[in-house]
Amino acid sequence: xxxxxxxxxxxxxxxxxxxxxxxxxxxxxxxxxxxxxxxxxxxxxxxxxxxxxxxxxxxxxxxxxxxxxxxxxxxxxxxxxxxxxxxxxxxxxxxxxxxxxxxxxxxxxxxxxxxxxxxxxxxxxxxxxxxxxxxxxxxxxxxxxxxxxxxxxxxxxxxxxxxxxxxxxxxxxxxxxxxxxxxxxxxxxxxxxxxxxxxxxxxxxxxxxxxxxxxxxxxxxxxxxxxxxxxxxxxxxxxxxxxxxxxxxxxxxxxxxxxxxxxxxxxxxxxxxxxxxxxxxxxxxxxxxxxxxxxxxxxxxxxxxxxxxxxxxxxxxxxxxxxxxxxxxxxxxxxxxxxxxxxxxxxxxxxxxxxxxxxxxxx
Amino acid sequence: xxxxxxxxxxxxxxxxxxxxxxxxxxxxxxxxxxxxxxxxxxxxxxxxxxxxxxxxxxxxxxxxxxxxxxxxxxxxxxxxxxxxxxxxxxxxxxxxxxxxxxxxxxxxxxxxxxxxxxxxxxxxxxxxxxxxxxxxxxxxxxxxxxxxxxxxxxxxxxxxxxxxxxxxxxxxxxxxxxxxxxxxxxxxxxxxxxxxxxxxxxxxxxxxxxxxxxxxxxxxxxxxxxxxxxxxxxxxxxxxxxxxxxxxxxxxxxxxxxxxxxxxxxxxxxxxxxxxxxxxxxxxxxxxxxxxxxxxxxxxxxxxxxxxxxxxxxxxxx
Numbered sequence: 001x002x003x004x005x006x007x008x009x010x011x012x013x014x015x016x017x018x019x020x021x022x023x024x025x026x027x028x029x030x031x032x033x034x035x036x037x038x039x040x041x042x043x044x045x046x047x048x049x050x051x052x053x054x055x056x057x058x059x060x061x062x063x064x065x066x067x068x069x070x071x072x073x074x075x076x077x078x079x080x081x082x083x084x085x086x087x088x089x090x091x092x093x094x095x096x097x098x099x100x101x102x103x104x105x106x107x108x109x110x111x112x113x114x115x116x117x118x119x120x121x122x123x124x125x126x127x128x129x130x131x132x133x134x135x136x137x138x139x140x141x142x143x144x145x146x147x148x149x150x151x152x153x154x155x156x157x158x159x160x161x162x163x164x165x166x167x168x169x170x171x172x173x174x175x176x177x178x179x180x181x182x183x184x185x186x187x188x189x190x191x192x193x194x195x196x197x198x199x200x201x202x203x204x205x206x207x208x209x210x211x212x213x214x215x216x217x218x219x220x221x222x223x224x225x226x227x228x229x230x231x232x233x234x235x236x237x238x239x240x241x242x243x244x245x246x247x248x249x250x251x252x253x254x255x256x257x258x259x260x261x262x263x264x265x266x267x268x269x270x271x272x273x274x275x276x277x278x279x280x281x282x283x284x285x286x287x288x289x290x291x292x293x294x295x296x297x298x299x300x301x302x303x304x305x306x307x308x309x310x311x312x313x314x315x316x317x318x319x320x321x322x323x324x325x326x327x328x329x330x331x332x333x334x335x336x337x338x339x340x341x342x343x344x345x346x347x348x349x350x351x352x353x354x355x356x357x358x359x360x361x362x363x
Numbered sequence: 364x365x366x367x368x369x370x371x372x373x374x375x376x377x378x379x380x381x382x383x384x385x386x387x388x389x390x391x392x393x394x395x396x397x398x399x400x401x402x403x404x405x406x407x408x409x410x411x412x413x414x415x416x417x418x419x420x421x422x423x424x425x426x427x428x429x430x431x432x433x434x435x436x437x438x439x440x441x442x443x444x445x446x447x448x449x450x451x452x453x454x455x456x457x458x459x460x461x462x463x464x465x466x467x468x469x470x471x472x473x474x475x476x477x478x479x480x481x482x483x484x485x486x487x488x489x490x491x492x493x494x495x496x497x498x499x500x501x502x503x504x505x506x507x508x509x510x511x512x513x514x515x516x517x518x519x520x521x522x523x524x525x526x527x528x529x530x531x532x533x534x535x536x537x538x539x540x541x542x543x544x545x546x547x548x549x550x551x552x553x554x555x556x557x558x559x560x561x562x563x564x565x566x567x568x569x570x571x572x573x574x575x576x577x578x579x580x581x582x583x584x585x586x587x588x589x590x591x592x593x594x595x596x597x598x599x600x601x602x603x604x605x606x607x608x609x610x611x612x613x614x615x616x617x618x619x620x621x622x623x624x625x626x627x628x629x630x631x632x633x634x635x636x637x638x639x640x641x642x643x644x645x646x647x648x649x650x651x652x653x654x655x656x657x658x659x660x661x662x663x664x665x666x667x668x669x670x671x672x673x674x675x676x677x678x679x680x681x
Binding site: 281 | 401444445449450451452454456458459462463465466467470473474479591592595598599636638641642645648649652653656676
């Protein structure tokens with residue numbers, strides 16, 4: 001028996017919806033088996049996760065809180081992925097955004113009028129993220145250095161920079177040795193809307209709208225998509241890959257930098273260790289599951305955030321490591337990747353006796 | 364610098380280089396077949412976690428090593444299935460593998476200690492260093508190269524063997540053909556998909572062993588994210604090595620040397636803050652990449668498998 005793929009003439013519309021749903025169910029099944037193997041009752045664990053992430057006002061607002069950085073970084077990487085620029089560096093760009101925003105809050109806010117502090121934090125945060133993303137973009141554009149590796153290495157460097165700052169020169173002198181910077185002044189704190197949900201959610205919605213506008217309504221978005229889908233055609237059409245690579249990465253890094261700004265200004269109110277909690281990596285899963293569609297990124301972010309918050313609840317309520325959430329997220333991506341083939345291919349299972357054509361002998 | 368200091372520096376260089384070289388060789392064989400596996404970091408983490416857990420509970424370092432190798436094979440088989448059979452994007456599948464491995468290894472690290480507790484701080488059987496008679500008498504190189512653990516010695520033998528296989532045997536020639544021109548290889552009767560499976564899984568085995576070396580020989584213990592980016596550095600080393608095993612050894616020693624220098628400076632009580640010292644390998648990786656990949660034409664001349672990253676679908680033949 002063999003498996004044979006036949007290319008479909010048109011994408012299968014049904015598969016676009018069915019594949020993610022089936023993938024999610026299979027991933028849950030896999031996660032359940034894993035929990036069972038470790039002697040944990042999966043039904044109870046999933047109940048705790050659902051209750052902890054969706055049951056009640058507090059749970060839901062916490063899920064939205066965790067979704068905000070995922071939305072912004074997810075939008076950021078999805079723009080870069082559109083032109084097949086593998087920006088794996090959202091984590092580092094987020095960290096730099098957090099550092100720059102903290103710098104404004106800690107050292108410039110005294111000499112700024114109060115109403116200017118937050119806008120300056122946004123500008124500094126976005127600029128820092130953009131500059132951090134610009135380095136791998138320039139290296140790729142002019143020297144063709146592998147961007148996956150440079151963006152990743154820069155994550156490690158950025159995380160260590162955050163560590164250096166909150167343990168070293170920016171450490172709170174009144175913090176009783178607690179690792180973190182001094183708390184921000186009031187004017188450097190993003191207003192909260194409901195629960196801990198802060199203004200960052202509005203940033204995310206605006207960002208999604210702008211990305212949608214660029215991608216679906218503007219010539220620039222068309223160029224980015226063309227480079228991603230058919231680089232040769234883009235070249236013949238006179239579209240500059242170099243220029244677009246740099247612009248796209250500036251945009252991508254700025255969005256992740258904004259995520260970092262929103263985290264320090266909206267949640268922690270200081271520069272601290274938890275800033276680099278892995279949002280930039282989950283963002284990769286988010287953007288892929290969302291098929292790089294900005295509106296879908298918002299929904300998938302909420303979903304992934306629910307898994308994360310649910311995982312935290314597992315740790316609190318049942319003493320089960322929160323990493324379960326990461327395992328589930330990874331597993332969902334695996335199943336989606338495996339299922340994606342059904343969108344472009346028709347899969348036929350052939351019994352060996354039928355395979356008599358010469359060309360099929362070596363498959 | 365005294366002779367003992369040089370010997371200690373070189374010893375740490377080799378020790379730190381061993382796991383890097385296992386992982387780099389694994390990725391070289393995977394990529395030679397045309398498959399890009401970005402899951403190295405995740406596979407190494409899973410190798411490190413399972414090796415340590417099994418060694419702890421079974422009291423056998425060798426059993427731990429074997430399980431780590433098997434886990435590496437299993438995880439890379441998932442990657443092979445997704446990318447070779449299901450035509451999934453190799454970059455995304457590899458990233459998924461790394462995220463999955465990071466999550467699962469930290470989950471296991473918190474659960475596989477005695478009675479479902481953490482593995483951090485536990486002691487398990489390890490691979491200790493021992494010196495080889497006669498060879499250790501060579502001045503300077505003897506005590507640094509031949510006072511290592513068994514995995515290092517196996518690597519000394521494996522390295523020339525893998526080089527010989529790749530360049531001097533028929534299966535090695537077939538492997539290179541599959542990575543360079545799968546269509547032509549197919550026409551010649553080489554089974555492209557089967558080779559890709561085979562070498563991806565073999566590469567995964569080496570990556571699992573690389574992880575085991577971290578938790579059972581080099582760092583001797585489990586910590587969350589114990590690899591600290593070594594899997595990614597291994598991928599950079601493949602480019603540095605231009606897909607050649609011996610040059611990979613040079614690269615692994617170079618990075619091992621950076622590690623040794625880092626330790627040395629820390630021990631000497633330097634003024635440089637620890638985070639900056641810890642940045643060195645990552646910073647150096649970027650520098651190395653910049654100097655190595657000077658334009659696509661240069662990269663091609665260096666010998667990257669031409670079909671690296673492209674799935675092979677017979678019906679899509681151009």
